[in-house]
Amino acid sequence: MCGIFAYLNFGVSRERRYILQVLFNGLRRLEYRGYDSAGISIDDCLLSCASTSSSSSSSPSPLVFRQEGNIESLVKSVYEDVAATELNLEESFTVHAGIAHTRWATHGEPAPRNSHPQTSGAGNEFLVVHNGVITNYEVLKETLVRHGFTFESETDTEVIPKFAKFVFDKANEAEGDQPVTFSQVVLEVMKYLEGAYALIFKSKHYPNELIACKRGSPLLLGVKELNEDASNGSTLHDSKFLSMNGQPKELFLSSDANAIVEHTKKVLVVEDGEVLHIKEGGVSILKFDNAKGRHGAARSTPSSVQRALSILEMEVEQINKGNYEHYMQKEIHEQPESLTTTMRGRLIRGGSCKAKSVLLGGLKDHLKTIRRSRRIVFIGCGTSYNAALAARPILEELSGIPVSMEVASDLLDRQGPIYREDTAVFVSQSGETADTLNALEYASENGALCVGITNTVGSAIARHTHCGVHINAGAEIGVASTKAYTSQIVVMAMLALAIGGDTISNQARREAIIDGLYDLPNKVREVLKLDAEMKELANLLIAEQSLLVFGRGYNYATALEGALKVKEVALMHSEGILAGEMKHGPLALVDENLPIVVIATRDACFSKQQSVIQQLHARKGRLIVMCSKGDAASVCPGNSCRVIEVPIVEDCLQPVINVVPLQLLAYHLTVLRGYNVDQPRNLAKSVTTL
Numbered sequence: 001m002c003g004i005f006a007y008l009n010f011g012v013s014r015e016r017r018y019i020l021q022v023l024f025n026g027l028r029r030l031e032y033r034g035y036d037s038a039g040i041s042i043d044d045c046l047l048s049c050a051s052t053s054s055s056s057s058s059s060p061s062p063l064v065f066r067q068e069g070n071i072e073s074l075v076k077s078v079y080e081d082v083a084a085t086e087l088n089l090e091e092s093f094t095v096h097a098g099i100a101h102t103r104w105a106t107h108g109e110p111a112p113r114n115s116h117p118q119t120s121g122a123g124n125e126f127l128v129v130h131n132g133v134i135t136n137y138e139v140l141k142e143t144l145v146r147h148g149f150t151f152e153s154e155t156d157t158e159v160i161p162k163f164a165k166f167v168f169d170k171a172n173e174a175e176g177d178q179p180v181t182f183s184q185v186v187l188e189v190m191k192y193l194e195g196a197y198a199l200i201f202k203s204k205h206y207p208n209e210l211i212a213c214k215r216g217s218p219l220l221l222g223v224k225e226l227n228e229d230a231s232n233g234s235t236l237h238d239s240k241f242l243s244m245n246g247q248p249k250e251l252f253l254s255s256d257a258n259a260i261v262e263h264t265k266k267v268l269v270v271e272d273g274e275v276l277h278i279k280e281g282g283v284s285i286l287k288f289d290n291a292k293g294r295h296g297a298a299r300s301t302p303s304s305v306q307r308a309l310s311i312l313e314m315e316v317e318q319i320n321k322g323n324y325e326h327y328m329q330k331e332i333h334e335q336p337e338s339l340t341t342t343m344r345g346r347l348i349r350g351g352s353c354k355a356k357s358v359l360l361g362g363l364k365d366h367l368k369t370i371r372r373s374r375r376i377v378f379i380g381c382g383t384s385y386n387a388a389l390a391a392r393p394i395l396e397e398l399s400g401i402p403v404s405m406e407v408a409s410d411l412l413d414r415q416g417p418i419y420r421e422d423t424a425v426f427v428s429q430s431g432e433t434a435d436t437l438n439a440l441e442y443a444s445e446n447g448a449l450c451v452g453i454t455n456t457v458g459s460a461i462a463r464h465t466h467c468g469v470h471i472n473a474g475a476e477i478g479v480a481s482t483k484a485y486t487s488q489i490v491v492m493a494m495l496a497l498a499i500g501g502d503t504i505s506n507q508a509r510r511e512a513i514i515d516g517l518y519d520l521p522n523k524v525r526e527v528l529k530l531d532a533e534m535k536e537l538a539n540l541l542i543a544e545q546s547l548l549v550f551g552r553g554y555n556y557a558t559a560l561e562g563a564l565k566v567k568e569v570a571l572m573h574s575e576g577i578l579a580g581e582m583k584h585g586p587l588a589l590v591d592e593n594l595p596i597v598v599i600a601t602r603d604a605c606f607s608k609q610q611s612v613i614q615q616l617h618a619r620k621g622r623l624i625v626m627c628s629k630g631d632a633a634s635v636c637p638g639n640s641c642r643v644i645e646v647p648i649v650e651d652c653l654q655p656v657i658n659v660v661p662l663q664l665l666a667y668h669l670t671v672l673r674g675y676n677v678d679q680p681r682n683l684a685k686s687v688t689t690l
């Protein structure tokens with residue numbers, strides 16, 4: 001996936017230097033979405049910068065800067081180019097539209113020609129930044145080539161600005177017509193685009209205007225009013241505000257809220273099929289009525305719509321590193337707080353004669369249907385899948401409903417059966433993972449009740465599911481998911497409590513889990529004290545090629561998740577293994593060199609794990625055993641292995657505790673091995689392409 005950003009100042013003077021800074025900062029906030037190349041476009045201004053007219057003839061061509069590498073490489077190259085061309089950084093613009101992009105390569109290697117903005121050709125008549133994938137780009141490209149266009153990139157995106165120029169030229173050739181407007185050009189282009197996209201257009205022919213549109217990929221508009229009188233007169237939910245032309249304002253378009261919240265909290269979450277035309281300080285919104293599925297092109301006639309602004313429930317501090325070196329480190333250490341927020345208002349203490357319970361506002365009207373389901377199917381990818389796996393046993397125990405697990409891509413590959421009587425639960429931190437979204441479309445078409453568990457309010461999964469629960473873990477910026485994982489498990493444990501009947505026979509168990517949830521943040525605080533110990537362990541493992549993690553029961557998921565963390569950030573081969581499968585293959589790998597983490601905390605599987613440890617010992621395995629506090633001697637007689645002692649909690653919540661030392665281990669291993677913790681090689685925060 002990629003990040004797109006735009007900044008438009010209207011009626012307020014801004015120097016070019018300031019505009020560049022806003023664009024670069026926007027990209028820095030979005031860098032976690034993709035970081036192999038980046039680009040921006042701003043105006044040259046030799047002629048009439050202050051003009052707000054749409055007359056194109058005298059407009060200078062927009063400048064485009066593109067660079068391979070991270071945002072700082074782009075920043076450096078822009079300032080070098082600016083110095084070489086003597087472009088004046090102090091020059092002021094009372095209106096200016098700049099666009100920016102940070103890329104995660106899908107079509108073509110990271111290189112300036114494949115970076116965005118992509119252009120219609122010489123003169124940069126139309127420029128586009130894009131997040132998503134155009135699935136029918138080859139057909140469009142063939143058509144454009146037949147009409148004389150030449151392509152310089154391998155991207156799917158390049159067809160868009162070229163197609164816009166094609167439409168523009170055709171419209172202008174037609175005699176007797178009114179001059180075609182920017183939105184008419186884009187609406188025509190959109191009719192032919194298939195796939196998922198969020199796009200921002202800038203054009204030499206429409207100076208100081210921007211068009212943004214989306215289908216499938218996320219897009220927000222942030223609005224900052226600069227005139228007190230205007231803001232007093234317009235209430236937040238006054239949709240007319242958006243079309244208030246002439247009032248000084250700053251507008252921001254972004255793939256997510258991270259790049260907007262430092263400027264304003266007033267946002268419009270753009271919906272699929274909508275086209276925003278920003279012109280002369282106003283925003284008009286057009287919408288294709290029959291917004292097709294995520295992949296179909298828009299074929300209907302668009303009509304004008306009014307939308308209200310909403311307030312971002314997020315603070316700037318959430319997206320800063322604070323006193324931490326890296327986002328992943330910050331996010332690991334803030335888990336006591338993120339878990340508290342996840343549970344806030346959702347645990348009910350009970351009274352003298354009332355049992356303790358949970359209240360999930362987003363599900364209360366659907367619990368009856370869920371309880372009647374023939375089965376519950378958890379669907380997700382990566383860490384989100386692992387979180388669901390960790391919660392599966394408690395959901396089965398408390399609900400008595402069979403729970404099956406599906407990796408989203410595999411469900412689709414198999415076209416696995418999903419029925420009307422199923423409840424399909426989609427777990428996704430970002431709420432925009434392409435595989436999970438496609439599985440959602442598939443399950444929805446098959447008539448299942450679709451429940452979302454996501455961290456991102458307004459995300460595609462939140463919007464396309466019938467109901468759901470926001471995990472409220474706060475912005476997670478490190479590519480490796482940490483705090484979202486623990487919050488997801490907690491939400492799914494609460495889901496199990498909400499679905500499960502409150503019978504006399506299970507009351508003690510339910511109360512123990514609820515008490516355990518109340519105390520969980522404290523216990524996580526306690527386990528975080530292992531930080532130095534995990535750093536020491538990381539030092540010992542720094543040069544290893546491989547690491548195995550054995551778990552079972554509640555902690556099979558911990559083994560998978562711990563191994564995934566080590567793999568994705570420390571770039572060390574690491575495998576999570578179901579301990580029950582040990583003798584069916586993995587045992588062959590065991591020798592005195594290969595480090596093996598065995599999770600053997602207290603639960604129903606404890607004695608089986610003790611036996612696993614003995615068998616690994618017998619083969620001279622190099623063991624690191626994670627056990628409950630006080631169990632070191634019993635799991636590791638004669639100090640024969642290294643031990644990680646963790647606090648004990650209710651068994652179904654133990655995965656929340658046990659994953660923390662493994663997160664810390666992955667973090668320290670990465671730093672010690674000298675790799676980029678927050679932006680691991682080849683990965684992006686959410687995978688919006690198939």
Ligand code: UD1
Nearest residue numbers: 360361362363452453454457461462465466467468469470
């Ligand atoms: C909601 C409010 C919260 C407020 C609380 C108090 C939102 C986002 N949440 O929280 O600010 O403090 O009420 O009453 O406004 N949903 C989906 N799919 C998903 C996730 C959620 O459809 O993947 C739906 C839910 O069914 C629900 C709505 O989104 O209708 C909000 O969900 P959630 O934030 O979990 O609800 P509450 O915890 O009640």
Ligand code: M6R
Nearest residue numbers: 382383384428429430433480481
């Ligand atoms: O946003 P999602 O939870 O849907 O993302 C799913 C996976 O792509 C994600 O969990 C991935 O495995 C993480 N990088 C793991 O840290």
